[in-house]
Amino acid sequence: MPYLIALLCFLGLLCLLNLIFTYGVILRLREHSEALAEGGGRRGSRVDGRPRPMGEVASDFTAITVKGQAVSRDSLPASAVVAFISPGCLPCEEAVPDLLKYATTVPDGQSRILVIVSGPTSESAAYVEQFADVADVVVEGPSGPVQSAFAVDGVPAFGVLGAGGTITVATRKVAELPTAVSA
Known part of the structure; x- marks a missing residue:
């Protein structure tokens, strides 16, 4: 009987x-949710990671393509x-074939598609090579001018x-891009 009481x-x-511990986790999650709701991301970004929403104007930027x-x-x-991808990003690797296919369907795609590769030049070389013939490519760091312009x-x-630089589509999926880009 004493063992049963000790066990209970x-x-x-x-x-x-x-x-x-559960109460502490709930408090921490509540703080985290409030921080996200207040726009806790960097540079005025949105919580879902999308570019600036449709209807907003992208900030002015200047960048140099890999072709100078x-x-x-x-x-x-x-x-x-404008496409933003990064080496080592699994969703990016999955989106690249669709983006390449999409780029080949765009008339005059070389000047109508801008691919921003976020990462060191050495790691970005594979993406640069893949997109060099179908789009303009810019390699920049995570806080580069184009990424900042689009938040x-x-x-x-x-x-x-x-x-006028107004964003008409903002998405994370190539499939949501317009099927026909007017010339």
Whole structure:
């Protein structure tokens, strides 16, 4: 009988300890949820990692492509597609074949599609090689000028620019890009 009482006391204390830890986890999750709801990301980004929402204007930027050409928000044609990918990112690796296929269907895609590869040049070489013939490619760090202009914190991310740099499509999936990009 004393063993049974000791076992019940031990289980009671174990349940009480579990309850205290669970309460602490709930408090921590609540703080985390509040921080996300307040826009706790960097550079005014959105919680879901998408580029700026449709209807907003991308900030002005200037970048140099891997071919040495200057590109800016104002130099991109209306309905230009801007894609953000990164080496070592599994969702990016899964999106690359679809993006390559999409790029080959866009008339004059070389000047209508801008691929931003976020990462060191040595790690980005494979993506640069894949997209060099179908799009303009810019390699920049995670806080580069193009990513900052679109407030992108998560990759992959895709956007379509309208007149004046207005974002007409903001998505994380190639399949959600428009099927026909007007010339």
